[in-house]
Amino acid sequence: MKLKENSMHLKKRYGVLLVLLVVMGCSQKTPSEYIEEAEQAILKNENDTAVIVLKNALSSEPTNLRARFLLGSVYFKRGNADSAEKELKIALEGGYFKNEVLPLYLGTLDFLQRDDEIVQVVERATGLNSETEAAAQTYKGLALFRKNEVSRAKLAIKRASELAPDSPYSRLGRAHHALRDGEVTDAIIILDELLVDDPDFMEAVLMRGQLAMQEQDYEIAIKTFEKYVGQKPQDAQGNFLLTDALIRAEKYQEAETLLNSLLAKLPNNAKLNEFSGILKFNNNDYAGAKTAMEQSISNGSNSATVRLIAGVASYQENKLEQAHKHLASVQGILPENHPAKRLFAEIQLRLGYSTEAAVTLGNLGNYDLSDVSLFTQAGLDLVKRGDQSNAQKMLDLAKDLDPQSAEEKTRVGTLKLSLNDLSGISDLDEAIELDPKTIRARLVLAQFYIGSNEFDKAIATAKQWVEVAPEEVTAYNLLAEVYELSGNTDLAQQTHEKVLLLSPNNPASLKFMADLAMQDGNNDNALTMLKQAAENNPEYVQGTFDYLMAAKDAGEAEAEEALALMKSVSEADPDNVLKSLNYARGLVVLRQPQLALDILSKITADVDMPMFYWKGQADSLIALNKPNEAVNVYTSWQQLEPQRKEPWLLAIVIYDRLRDMTAALDTVKRALNHHQDDDEFKVMELHYTLLSGNISVAKRLYNNLPVNIQQNNIVKGMRGQLHFAENEFRKALPLLQAHYDESRDGRIALTIADAKAKLNEADSGLKFLEDHLVTVPGDLNVRARLAERIMEASPEKAIIHYEYILQFLPENIIALNNLGWLYGKTGDAQKAVEFAEKAVALRPENPKLLDTLGVALLSNGEKQRALEVSKKAFDIEPSNQVYRVHYEEAQKANQ
Numbered sequence: 001m002k003l004k005e006n007s008m009h010l011k012k013r014y015g016v017l018l019v020l021l022v023v024m025g026c027s028q029k030t031p032s033e034y035i036e037e038a039e040q041a042i043l044k045n046e047n048d049t050a051v052i053v054l055k056n057a058l059s060s061e062p063t064n065l066r067a068r069f070l071l072g073s074v075y076f077k078r079g080n081a082d083s084a085e086k087e088l089k090i091a092l093e094g095g096y097f098k099n100e101v102l103p104l105y106l107g108t109l110d111f112l113q114r115d116d117e118i119v120q121v122v123e124r125a126t127g128l129n130s131e132t133e134a135a136a137q138t139y140k141g142l143a144l145f146r147k148n149e150v151s152r153a154k155l156a157i158k159r160a161s162e163l164a165p166d167s168p169y170s171r172l173g174r175a176h177h178a179l180r181d182g183e184v185t186d187a188i189i190i191l192d193e194l195l196v197d198d199p200d201f202m203e204a205v206l207m208r209g210q211l212a213m214q215e216q217d218y219e220i221a222i223k224t225f226e227k228y229v230g231q232k233p234q235d236a237q238g239n240f241l242l243t244d245a246l247i248r249a250e251k252y253q254e255a256e257t258l259l260n261s262l263l264a265k266l267p268n269n270a271k272l273n274e275f276s277g278i279l280k281f282n283n284n285d286y287a288g289a290k291t292a293m294e295q296s297i298s299n300g301s302n303s304a305t306v307r308l309i310a311g312v313a314s315y316q317e318n319k320l321e322q323a324h325k326h327l328a329s330v331q332g333i334l335p336e337n338h339p340a341k342r343l344f345a346e347i348q349l350r351l352g353y354s355t356e357a358a359v360t361l362g363n364l365g366n367y368d369l370s371d372v373s374l375f376t377q378a379g380l381d382l383v384k385r386g387d388q389s390n391a392q393k394m395l396d397l398a399k400d401l402d403p404q405s406a407e408e409k410t411r412v413g414t415l416k417l418s419l420n421d422l423s424g425i426s427d428l429d430e431a432i433e434l435d436p437k438t439i440r441a442r443l444v445l446a447q448f449y450i451g452s453n454e455f456d457k458a459i460a461t462a463k464q465w466v467e468v469a470p471e472e473v474t475a476y477n478l479l480a481e482v483y484e485l486s487g488n489t490d491l492a493q494q495t496h497e498k499v500l501l502l503s504p505n506n507p508a509s510l511k512f513m514a515d516l517a518m519q520d521g522n523n524d525n526a527l528t529m530l531k532q533a534a535e536n537n538p539e540y541v542q543g544t545f546d547y548l549m550a551a552k553d554a555g556e557a558e559a560e561e562a563l564a565l566m567k568s569v570s571e572a573d574p575d576n577v578l579k580s581l582n583y584a585r586g587l588v589v590l591r592q593p594q595l596a597l598d599i600l601s602k603i604t605a606d607v608d609m610p611m612f613y614w615k616g617q618a619d620s621l622i623a624l625n626k627p628n629e630a631v632n633v634y635t636s637w638q639q640l641e642p643q644r645k646e647p648w649l650l651a652i653v654i655y656d657r658l659r660d661m662t663a664a665l666d667t668v669k670r671a672l673n674h675h676q677d678d679d680e681f682k683v684m685e686l687h688y689t690l691l692s693g694n695i696s697v698a699k700r701l702y703n704n705l706p707v708n709i710q711q712n713n714i715v716k717g718m719r720g721q722l723h724f725a726e727n728e729f730r731k732a733l734p735l736l737q738a739h740y741d742e743s744r745d746g747r748i749a750l751t752i753a754d755a756k757a758k759l760n761e762a763d764s765g766l767k768f769l770e771d772h773l774v775t776v777p778g779d780l781n782v783r784a785r786l787a788e789r790i791m792e793a794s795p796e797k798a799i800i801h802y803e804y805i806l807q808f809l810p811e812n813i814i815a816l817n818n819l820g821w822l823y824g825k826t827g828d829a830q831k832a833v834e835f836a837e838k839a840v841a842l843r844p845e846n847p848k849l850l851d852t853l854g855v856a857l858l859s860n861g862e863k864q865r866a867l868e869v870s871k872k873a874f875d876i877e878p879s880n881q882v883y884r885v886h887y888e889e890a891q892k893a894n895q
């Protein structure tokens with residue numbers, strides 16, 4: 001029953017719905033009625049309603065050109081140029097009244113800057129009245145101006161004025177003509193008069209706002225653009241211009257409100273992100289400004305403003321490499337005295353690009369006293385890199401500014417002394433007179449006297465400071481340091497004791513007293529003082545390392561406690577690179593290479609990093625038996641700081657240890673690309689070229705060395721190697737000897753022995769190698785070569801050498817195998833088997849080792865095993881006659 005009632009209810013509902021649909025269908029409007037309704041909406045400026053109604057009209061009659069024209073005109077009025085162009089083009093090509101549609105269609109093309117299309121449409125158009133022809137010629141002129149066809153453009157503008165001089169289009173054209181001729185005022189007058197007569201001519205409104213921006217009259221620009229955007233809310237260009245005007249007028253809140261609404265629609269727009277970056281920068285939101293500007297760049301912007309703000313914001317965020325990249329791109333277009341040039345120089349200095357910074361500073365137009373710090377810092381950095389010439393230029397620029405303050409004189413004096421200009425002493429003295437409490441000037445002056453071994457003057461400087469500032473601990477520390485360096489330990493101790501009365505936890509004084517305690521054998525007391533210094537001075541990272549080194553000698557528990565302190569200091573200040581490096585250094589010392597790598601891998605590489613950052617990684621990788629990865633560390637360093645020598649030298653050392661002389665030579669050559677005048681690298685190139693056997697190139701390299709370098713004993717030895725290669729052994733010996741006397745180089749010792757052998761003085765050569773091993777007993781290479789040479793004549797001596805080698809290299813296969821052979825030769829078959837077995841265990845498929853073991857086993861009476869082992873050696877290399885003989889001997893023994 002219920003089911004039936006529901007069915008009847010549904011029928012009733014559907015019946016009502018069908019009636020409604022019929023009524024609606026019967027009352028549907030005609031296209032003409034829709035168009036009439038749309039025209040009324042347009043008159044009331046109800047554009048959204050007009051669009052909906054016109055779309056309904058086109059839905060019922062898609063070919064209605066009047067509806068197309070009206071819809072296109074509404075789109076154009078709202079600033080939706082793309083949609084307007086589509087509708088107006090259909091209307092025009094469909095034959096709608098061209099005198100109505102053409103001006104609007106050309107206006108959309110003008111807005112879209114489709115200049116070639118504008119010219120083509122105008123030149124094909126016929127049957128136009130004078131007003132429409134004037135509009136067409138005006139748009140043609142604007143297109144030709146943009147195409148830089150100025151003469152044709154002016155003719156088109158002139159033609160428009162001739163056709164309809166009072167037409168708003170002709171007047172707009174004349175304004176553009178005046179602007180193109182540089183007559184901005186005339187253009188403004190024309191536009192102002194035009195807008196009095198036709199205030200809603202939006203092309204004129206837009207141009208008037210743009211001219212106001214050009215004249216920096218931002219209030220008029222804002223007023224004008226607000227009117228434009230009010231009429232054309234969908235016009236992106238108008239909204240962008242209004243945002244720009246608000247920002248330039250410093251109406252940031254209004255600009256931000258408008259900008260946020262625009263970004264919600266166009267989040268990846270380059271210009272909008274530029275505006276966002278400007279606003280964030282003005283609000284000191286440097287991270288946000290940097291992000292916005294880089295978003296603008298990634299979306300195609302190459303604006304100098306974008307790069308400039310991105311660079312300054314990156315600097316504020318301490319992203320110096322990124323700041324350098326952004327600012328470098330605008331240096332060529334900035335005025336000489338633009339602040340960003342000075343900022344760029346500072347960034348270059350902080351990144352270690354001192355030579356480039358000197359060029360930047362040298363090209364500044366005018367200087368003031370604020371530049372003294374930049375000049376002197378650049379000069380000091382250049383001195384560090386050995387560029388005395390450019391450093392002197394920086395000093396000259398600083399002196400020209402006639403510095404007067406204590407800080408400025410200190411900077412200039414420091415740079416002078418670094419350039420061996422003793423007049424810097426006077427600058428420092430004057431700085432001290434101006435500011436008796438200055439620390440830096442006194443320290444620099446004292447350090448200069450110390451470096452010159454003028455300890456009396458250094459002591460006088462420190463004492464004077466103590467008198468002026470009796471509570472200044474640094475003054476006492478300086479005095480104590482000078483006493484210690486001058487050899488007056490008692491006075492140094494007395495001074496440090498005074499320091500500890502003033503500052504009981506002073507790290508320098510505690511370190512000095514700890515060193516004295518160690519000298520007296522009181523290591524426990526020394527450890528206590530170093531621990532006190534480390535625990536109470538977490539910023540003094542060297543103190544925790546000193547404590548670790550002492551604790552390491554005291555035992556594992558103490559060492560772990562010291563390491564834990566280093567770890568806690570680092571973790572308490574995770575952004576402090578020096579503390580992290582110090583902890584990693586402790587891990588390396590305590591042979592925990594993987595943990596050290598874990599710490600170091602979290603630190604971002606930068607220029608002027610402490611050497612341990614790189615060496616710690618490389619040493620840890622070597623400890624993990626990853627030498628190639630260690631070389632890669634130094635390669636990265638070379639790429640970051642090619643001007644530094646250390647990354648090249650350390651990589652060469654690894655290759656040398658690996659006996660990869662080809663890679664070592666290649667690295668030297670690449671280093672010379674950056675250090676063309678470096679004599680050390682030139683000598684190394686000669687050295688590795690000699691080792692490669694390329695004698696002709698080595699001779700040329702030697703001859704190209706400066707005479708004073710050729711007189712160096714090491715280089716003399718290389719000349720001796722050249723003589724050796726040319727079989728001039730008698731000439732080679734004294735030169736090789738000069739090298740050896742200075743270096744005690746085992747490779748040179750071997751060459752001397754070889755030269756003596758070539759001169760029939762082999763015994764003398766062997767004696768020379770034996771004497772070398774007395775001086776350098778750890779030279780295992782020479783020891784192995786000597787043992788090999790005396791195996792036949794002096795097997796007992798050879799045994800001594802090989803057993804010495806095994807103390808350090810217990811798995812050295814050559815030593816093990818040769819001991820197996822030597823003990824067999826001397827009659828100790830059991831030991832022969834023992835060593836030969838060890839060698840075979842390391843390389844079970846090596847026929848040479850198997851052969852030695854087979855002979856030893858046979859000598860020891862183990863016939864069956866001797867046969868098996870000898871057979872295996874022979875089977876692996878059946879062409880070897882020695883193995884054949886030994887195998888046959890084993891066969892006979894087993895018959």
